[in-house]
Amino acid sequence: MMRPSSALLVGVVKLLVGAYARWIGTSPGPAQRIYFANHTSHIDTLAIWSSLPRGLRRRTRPIAARDYWGTGIRKYIATRGFGAVLIDRARESADVDPLEPLRAALRQGDSLIIFPEGTRGATALPARFRSGLYRLATEFPTVELIPVYLDNLHRSLPKGALLPVPVVCTVRFGAPVVLANDESKEVFLERARAAVVALADPKAAA
């Protein structure tokens, strides 16, 4: 049974941007996963989460920045609506690792949705990935790393926009990226980014 707030949220997201899932290199399943995607819009988190089959949503938790999602109505949506894990982007205290809440969620067996660029970009294709994904990959080798490409959302609600424009968005899920033995951080992050970029072209992905 879905919470009414979640059902309403998913309904609004689907009405605005469709959020149709395309499982290209993998299929929806109960395996513990880290979904990592390009980031262009505030709707990204909700679009990926809404596109998942209902049964997977409960155990899949998006990562949201505390400075944006941590107060007022947005906090209510983030925590009650889609069970977000809030993290500090700003690193207010140097001695607390911002990845700690993610590790806690992974240890509980939850799946995560993360945006390795760390911030929203202005272009359709993602910028350089930050190292968090690599660190999680080394610490949790059994968790599947699924690349996700969000199509069109940069047109719906880009950085700085107040009102969304309804456009149909596709959420493409690719084949898992596996961290190779002795693979360097730079090589792995570039390979992970390339896996997301490869999903950008629907013809290549089909």
Next chain:
Amino acid sequence: MIDHLRTIPVEFFWLFGALVVLLGVASGVAALLSRRPADERKAASRANLTARINAWWVMVGILAVAFLAGSTMTLILFGLASFFALREFITLTPSRPGDRLPLSLAFFLVLPLQFVLIGTARYGIFAIFIPVYAFLLLPSIAALRSDIDDFLSRTAKQQWGLMVAVYCLSHAPALLMLEIPGQAGRSALLLFYLLLVVQMSDVMQYVFGKLFGRTKIAPVVSPSKTVEGFVGGGLAATAIGSAMWWITPFTWVESAAISAVIVLMGFLGGLTLSAVKRSLGAKDWGVMIEGHGGMLDRTDSICFAAPVFFHIVRFFYT
């Protein structure tokens, strides 16, 4: 509610019952067919058949809602259809940052307001709201943002989207607002008549085209449209339309002429929107946008037939 139900014309129950039985049989046959082994081509045409039957179920559902729940609910249903059609159109239309505000306003202000205006039944306002006010103000907002690259082509495409997906489509539920002397409570039958003739025309043209189609009308724009399909299917749909004169204020001769106009406009709608679609670089509104149903593929003929049918009824019968 009970009082409202008493005002429903008895024809509604006959039509509704007959259609449900017919569609039930059609769905049953389609389900049986889909169980038999088939090559790829046969499977595709069976899927097409199922899609068409499902479109009919939707139409019968709209008829039921239009009668049982009243005009407000029908306006909401068509408003949603417009929303999805416009979303589809805009998805395939390139836009620039300067278009964001006009586009948001098109979806969240112009579209709902058009259907509210239809609900007020004030023709003098709803007939000009989009072609005058929306078409003058939305490009002005884009111009104020001083983003002039491809300005004319961007705003023209947005206006096409609004015109087809919102303005034209909204004339179908506008039929419910017409007050025809001696026909009180029966205007929903006109909406049904329009949908029936348009859908019949699509189906019959498809069938006649498959059976006798030789000469393509516009091979580049729409390879499936043939002269034989259009003439045969169009005549069949006109015949069905004229045979339904008894649910309308028309005589059967008038009904034949009006059906012919609906058939012609529906045909032109399918053809023209196909050209629009191709110039946006897509073959199917739905297929281009993965996983999406293709609202404009389903409603293209209604978009062109609805305003003309509405005007004919309004000028000659009210």
